[in-house]
Amino acid sequence: MPTWFAKKASAASAPKDRSGVRVGIPKVLNVWNTHQFWVGFLKGLGIEPENIVFSSDTSEEQGREFGKGRGTVDCCYPVKCMSGHYGELIFGIKKKIHILMSPMIYSLPSFQRGHVTDTLTCTRVMAGPETIKAGFLKERDVFGENGIKYVSPFVSLGDRETVVDQLHESLKDVFDLDYEETVKAVQAGYHALDSFNQKARQQSREILEWCAREGKPCIFVLARPYHMDTGIGHEIEAELQAYGYPIVWMQYFPTDEDVMDWLFGQDIRAGRIKTPFDISDVWTSSYSSNTNEIMWGAKAAARCPWTTCVIRLSSYECGMDQPTYTPTQKIVEATGTLFFKFGDLDSTKPSGSIRIRIETIVHYMSKYSQDIIQKK
Structure with a gap:
């Protein structure tokens, strides 16, 4: 049978050249624990690593210089800080960016996924990009005036099956994306994130x-990811580390099977969990990813012999943290572990009281x- 009219296999589309595209990402909120996904994703699209630009850590100078007059009404200090990050990426970089991407992250790819009710983000944090964007559009389009495309993709990073569709729909016009390259870029993003988390x-x-070998103690940090930002967490853990105490962040506590069985095996066999x-x-209300991890971290720290001290960091008027203060303290102190809370952190760093x-x-x-x- 002649094949004159048979459909020929289409040649693979030539890869698009995005090597000259510069993308700015505000280093805020849950970008702190998902940054490697965005780096891997953008590199997967052909963006050069040197053209992926993150804003600097939060500081009062950053807010005064780049965020002045663009603040929005929000009692969440980490959200209010975003104005300075946006402004820095627009005005404070010598080599201008072409795209400012500030993702609205609805859920997180937590290690507790499947073991809790859900791994959602705080609604105020999730909507933060939309809140802050208004400050740069209220009088005129600051993004457009500076030749910048603003994009805020809504993405459920905790639900890997939906991410390709979400990012393709949000970014297809901005990056001229086709679906197949979105699939590959998302895979690259998760690979980068998983590799980073495993290494950490x-x-x-x-x-x-x-610590076990030397019989030395370490300090366990219970906090939200953005408290790693020196302008939000005020480097409290770094000051303690200067005294020779190693620091372990709850987000990167080892989750190897042997460690988990050692810490929680007895409770599992007893039917408690x-x-x-x-x-x-x-x-029981295990919907919020960061809250879930804080509660789990308190349990892990209480059981681990060498985490002799837990420091709890929390930002000013954090409604998500407030219900967890007493439970985490009780869990930690039940095994005699030291517990210290630094609450209501905001832009002011009271150096004297922190030093004491x-x-x-x-x-x-x-x-x-x-x-x-x-004892432990």
Whole structure:
């Protein structure tokens, strides 16, 4: 049978050249724990690494210079800080960006996914990009005046099956995307994120192994991802580290099977929890990803012998954190572990009072850590 009219296989479309496109991403909120996804995703689209630009850490100078007059009414300090980050990417970079991308992250790819009710983000944090965008559009289009395309893709990073459709729909016109390259870019993004998380958890495991080998204590940080920002967390953990105490962040605590069985195996066999990542014994409303991880982190820190001290960081008037203050403290202190809370953090860094509290923590750790290790 002649094949004159048979449909010929279409040649693969030539890869689009995006090597000259510069993309700015505000380093805020849940970008702190998903940044590697966005780097991997953009690199997967052909964006050169040097053209992926993150704003600097939050600072009062950044807010005064780049965010002045563009603030919006919001009691959440980490959200209000975003104005300075937007302004810095628009006005504060010598080599201008072409696209400002500030994702609206609806859910997170937490290690607790499937073990809790859901892994959603705080609604105020999720909607933050839309809130802050208004400050740059209220009088005139600041983005357009500076030749910048603004895009805020709504994305459920916790639900990997939906991400391709969401990002393709949001970004197809901005990057001239076809569906197939979106699929590959999303795969590259998750690969980068998973690899980074695995490496960070391995480093935390090495810290704990060193503590076990040397009989030394370490400090466990219970906080939201954006408290890693030096302008929001005020480098409190860094000041403690300067005294020689290793720091383990809750987000990157090792989740290897042997470690989880060692910490939670007895509770699982007793029927108190179903899996190592189950928090139903201490927190039944397990919808919020960062809140879930904080509650789980309190359980892990309470059980691990070498985490003799937990510091809890929380921003001013955080409605998501407030219900967890007492439960986390009770969980941690139930095993004799030291617990110190730095609450209501905002733009002001009270250096004097922080220094006094740091000295207090160091005193108690030096006095009681060995007893806590032996007891736990």
